[in-house]
Amino acid sequence: MFCKAKLVSFAAAVALLGATVASADSDHDHPAGLLMYPKISVDVENGVDTRLHISNVSNNPTMAHCFYVNANSHCTNTGEVCDTFQDCNDSGIFGACVPGWIETNFDIFLTSRQPLGWLASEGLAGDELPCRATFLNPNPCGVNQGSNSGTRIPPISETPFIGELKCIEADQTTRLPVQCSGDNCPNSLTGKAAITSAELVDVASYRAAGLEQVLNDGDENLQIGGIDAEYEPCAEVLVMDFVYDGAIDPISETFEASSELTLIPCTQDFRGQTLPPVTAQFLVYNEFEQRLSTSRRVDCLLDSRISSIDTGSPTRSIFSVNVGGTITGQARIRGVGGGLAGVALLSLATDFTDPDSRVGWAAYALDTVVRTEDADTISLP
Amino acid sequence: MRLLERNPRLSGLMLGLAVLALGGVRAQAQPDTLEISSTQPGSIAVFPKVISDGTRDTIISLTNTTNMMAFVHCEATNGIGECVGAPAGQTYYCNSDVDCDDVTDPTGAPLEDVGPCDISWQANDFGLILTAQQPTFWRVSTGRVQDPELLSGDACSTGGQSQQICPGFFLGDSQAGASILPAAGAFRGELRCFQVEDSSGALSTGNALKGEAIIEWLGETGEGAGQISAYNSLNVQGSGTAPAELFTANLDGVEYASCPESLTIDHLAPGASDPVSGADVEVELTFVPCTYDPLNPTSMRVLFNTYDMIEDPLSGGDTRACWANYTGSLDGALRDRATTYLRTTARATQTGNCTAGSADGEPCTADSDCGRGGFCFDNSCNGGSAIGWTCAADGDCGTGGTCGDPSGILGVAETIYTGSVVASSADVAHQVGTRETADSMSTSGDF
Numbered sequence: 075m076f077c078k079a080k081l082v083s084f085a086a087a088v089a090l091l092g093a094t095v096a097s098a099d100s101d102h103d104h105p106a107g108l109l110m111y112p113k114i115s116v117d118v119e120n121g122v123d124t125r126l127h128i129s130n131v132s133n134n135p136t137m138a139h140c141f142y143v144n145a146n147s148h149c150t151n152t153g154e155v156c157d158t159f160q161d162c163n164d165s166g167i168f169g170a171c172v173p174g175w176i177e178t179n180f181d182i183f184l185t186s187r188q189p190l191g192w193l194a195s196e197g198l199a200g201d202e203l204p205c206r207a208t209f210l211n212p213n214p215c216g217v218n219q220g221s222n223s224g225t226r227i228p229p230i231s232e233t234p235f236i237g238e239l240k241c242i243e244a245d246q247t248t249r250l251p252v253q254c255s256g257d258n259c260p261n262s263l264t265g266k267a268a269i270t271s272a273e274l275v276d277v278a279s280y281r282a283a284g285l286e287q288v289l290n291d292g293d294e295n296l297q298i299g300g301i302d303a304e305y306e307p308c309a310e311v312l313v314m315d316f317v318y319d320g321a322i323d324p325i326s327e328t329f330e331a332s333s334e335l336t337l338i339p340c341t342q343d344f345r346g347q348t349l350p351p352v353t354a355q356f357l358v359y360n361e362f363e364q365r366l367s368t369s370r371r372v373d374c375l376l377d378s379r380i381s382s383i384d385t386g387s388p389t390r391s392i393f394s395v396n397v398g399g400t401i402t403g404q405a406r407i408r409g410v411g412g413g414l415a416g417v418a419l420l421s422l423a424t425d426f427t428d429p430d431s432r433v434g435w436a437a438y439a440l441d442t443v444v445r446t447e448d449a450d451t452i453s454l455p
Numbered sequence: 456m457r458l459l460e461r462n463p464r465l466s467g468l469m470l471g472l473a474v475l476a477l478g479g480v481r482a483q484a485q486p487d488t489l490e491i492s493s494t495q496p497g498s499i500a501v502f503p504k505v506i507s508d509g510t511r512d513t514i515i516s517l518t519n520t521t522n523m524m525a526f527v528h529c530e531a532t533n534g535i536g537e538c539v540g541a542p543a544g545q546t547y548y549c550n551s552d553v554d555c556d557d558v559t560d561p562t563g564a565p566l567e568d569v570g571p572c573d574i575s576w577q578a579n580d581f582g583l584i585l586t587a588q589q590p591t592f593w594r595v596s597t598g599r600v601q602d603p604e605l606l607s608g609d610a611c612s613t614g615g616q617s618q619q620i621c622p623g624f625f626l627g628d629s630q631a632g633a634s635i636l637p638a639a640g641a642f643r644g645e646l647r648c649f650q651v652e653d654s655s656g657a658l659s660t661g662n663a664l665k666g667e668a669i670i671e672w673l674g675e676t677g678e679g680a681g682q683i684s685a686y687n688s689l690n691v692q693g694s695g696t697a698p699a700e701l702f703t704a705n706l707d708g709v710e711y712a713s714c715p716e717s718l719t720i721d722h723l724a725p726g727a728s729d730p731v732s733g734a735d736v737e738v739e740l741t742f743v744p745c746t747y748d749p750l751n752p753t754s755m756r757v758l759f760n761t762y763d764m765i766e767d768p769l770s771g772g773d774t775r776a777c778w779a780n781y782t783g784s785l786d787g788a789l790r791d792r793a794t795t796y797l798r799t800t801a802r803a804t805q806t807g808n809c810t811a812g813s814a815d816g817e818p819c820t821a822d823s824d825c826g827r828g829g830f831c832f833d834n835s836c837n838g839g840s841a842i843g844w845t846c847a848a849d850g851d852c853g854t855g856g857t858c859g860d861p862s863g864i865l866g867v868a869e870t871i872y873t874g875s876v877v878a879s880s881a882d883v884a885h886q887v888g889t890r891e892t893a894d895s896m897s898t899s900g901d902f
Binding site: 102103104105121123125127129131185186187188189190191193204205214215220264265266268270271272274275276277278279280281283313315318320321322323324325326327328329359360361362363365395396399400401402403404406420422433434435436437438439440441442443 | 490491492493494495496512514516518520586587588589590591592594596606607608609610611612619621622623624625665666667669671672673680681682683684685686687719721723729730731732733734762763764765766768794795796797798800870872874875876877878879880881882883885886887
């Protein structure tokens with residue numbers, strides 16, 4: 075009986091193979107030449123900060139050329155950071171809330187095998203550097219006698235802050251990737267971010283997504299995936315397992331679950347400061363394999379509670395337990411117009427619609443099931 | 456447990472059908488390079504850290520990412536032990552003898568050594584069927600059972616029973632009536648879910664599985680209840696062709712992905728204060744051997760190297776069986792370091808290769824071949840009564856033991872923050888390189 079079932083399911087699967095899984099190469103598991111931290115969140119006033127780690131796993135010193143991307147929106151009338159126009163009330167006159175995209179780049183010099191960490195709100199420079207070169211001791215650290223000289227990590231430019239960080243392993247002089255091919259390409263970096271709420275003592279950590287270098291001509295245009303790729307491809311389809319917003323946590327049987335999704339495009343033009351039009355298409359499956367869909371533009375960075383992705387009324391969302399009907403679901407997220415990277419945060423709260431009632435949160439990575447066949451590009455200034 | 460032969464005629468028929476049907480259809484691509492990945496689906500989903508011990512509980516999330524039905528056989532191995540010298544009526548859980556050295560009684564008074572730690576390495580198995588693209592989950596302490604009358608809703612309940620009933624569709628092991636049984640007592644250990652062909656339990660390399668573990672603190676609201684840490688499962692990718700053995704996956708980089716040569720973990724220093732919240736920090740590093748046999752525990756030999764931000768290394772080593780959860784000190788390599796941010800490398804030592812020293816990773820026959828500070832490792836017993844001990848032949852290891860290269864390792868790091876409440880965060884370790892020695896993972900054979 076099972077053999078028959080197997081044949082039937084196999085035949086059905088053959089018909090559907092156009093949409094089946096293909097494995098991708100970009101991942102969070104190996105040291106890489108390009109790191110992406112999709113979510114940096116800081117709100118000093120409310121005790122939220124992001125702790126960032128970057129490490130060199132090789133026995134040689136290396137350098138990372140990094141880019142903070144400030145994805146805050148700002149009011150046209152007050153210049154304040156805003157989420158909606160309602161935040162732009164200036165004595166009863168409402169301004170528009172305009173999305174922004176500002177990059178700040180800086181360098182990190184790492185000695186061999188060195189881990190380094192800092193708070194996004196504070197940065198790391200000067201006397202705070204662990205291996206400071208002095209006149210008498212120009213190379214104070216490590217087996218290869220290196221130093222962190224030249225490192226100046228600025229604090230994020232404003233608070234509150236929502237944005238991302240990308241770091242590219244680079245030549246110490248040109249600040250561009252080293253010309254290389256195959257095994258000669260340096261892939262020495264690992265990274266991690268921990269978004270922390272001090273008020274609650276609540277930490278959500280995730281590892282930076284890494285793209286390994288496979289070939290590099292050393293110029294300012296980094297080709298991710300595609301023919302003659304310099305870096306392994308980004309995801310065309312990401313998979314996010316999630317607990318439906320509003321579902322009751324099965325362990326406490328009290329708290330309500332909600333999730334936040336952050337997506338960033340892999341293509342970025344840091345030189346021309348232009349934004350590629352990327353759309354995220356969502357296919358959402360519940361335990362009954364019932365499928366619902368929606369889509370949303372990803373301009374620079376999408377950071378949203380999942381039940382706000384498709385509607386302003388969370389209980390009517392396809393990510394709401396009221397609609398899904400089961401506790402957990404799977405969302406397949408396809409990037410149209412470019413590859414995507416991202417991270418998910420699961421929160422438990424006494425009321426999932428009230429962020430102040432949160433009791434705990436945790437971050438986890440999205441899975442990559444289909445790689446982009448088209449190339450993404452990062453253009454460096 | 457049933458042992459079934461793969462039917463070669465049926466396999467051939469299936470292969471033929473596949474070739475014919477795929478002629479004009481886009482084939483299901485297989486990975487260019489087989490990997491053990493936390494962000495790509497695989498054929499074996501490994502959850503190295505699963506806790507259900509009265510202080511915390513775990514939700515396991517498992518998803519079929521393909522358009523084909525997926526049969527899954529899971530093996531849960533409990534690595535929890537009890538300190539056998541504990542006073543009557545008191546229970547102290549442990550993972551090694553060290554954990555029994557420094558305990559306090561319920562009043563907080565210190566106790567003398569209550570060891571040794573007795574661990575039974577109990578393995579339980581169960582089966583699941585996932586329809587195409589189906590996500591599912593269960594709570595470890597309760598398991599889950601299907602109730603056809605509760606198809607939709609926002610909450611699970613135990614309804615006075617031991618198993619949790621949840622809205623949704625949950626097709627468990629048919630022999631147990633569509634259910635996963637609750638963990639028997641306290642559980643600290645690991646879970647491995649193998650994709651199998653069908654109810655025969657024969658392994659499949661369909662690369663359909665991915666998952667997450669969500670570890671949640673129990674307790675009253677306001678005392679840390681609801682604090683969670685989460686990590687992605689480590690998914691061992693398969694080649695897409697039928698494995699050579701029905702119930703054993705060969706992790707040789709050809710049939711299934713090879714295990715990493717070493718792991719590297721970015722973390723805060725134990726004993727430090729969290730730079731944002733000021734909470735006290737502890738770190739738990741959990742490792743499982745790559746080689747797995749539910750009927751015979753596998754040893755792993757781990758060497759740690761921890762680097763601080765001034766690149767000052769400290770190292771330590773240890774041999775453990777089955778499941779290792781290192782808390783705090785790691786032979787002193789982690790505690791009281793000069794800087795807050797650390798990086799720890801954990802390496803599974805390989806027989807006949809130098810670990811550390813100037814000839815790190817090079818072949819050797821003696822410690823002197825490895826340079827200053829290096830070690831040349833011998834064979835050790837994998838399983839048997841002498842598990843973990845150096846050996847020259849299988850006979851040195853006792854019944855069921857084999858003498859050879861110790862297993863590779865997989866791992867998860869969890870940081871515990873103690874401030875106004877207890878919180879935690881978890882990440883799987885980064886992988887560096889691949890082992891030359893093949894590991895293997897076996898199931899108990901049935902579905």
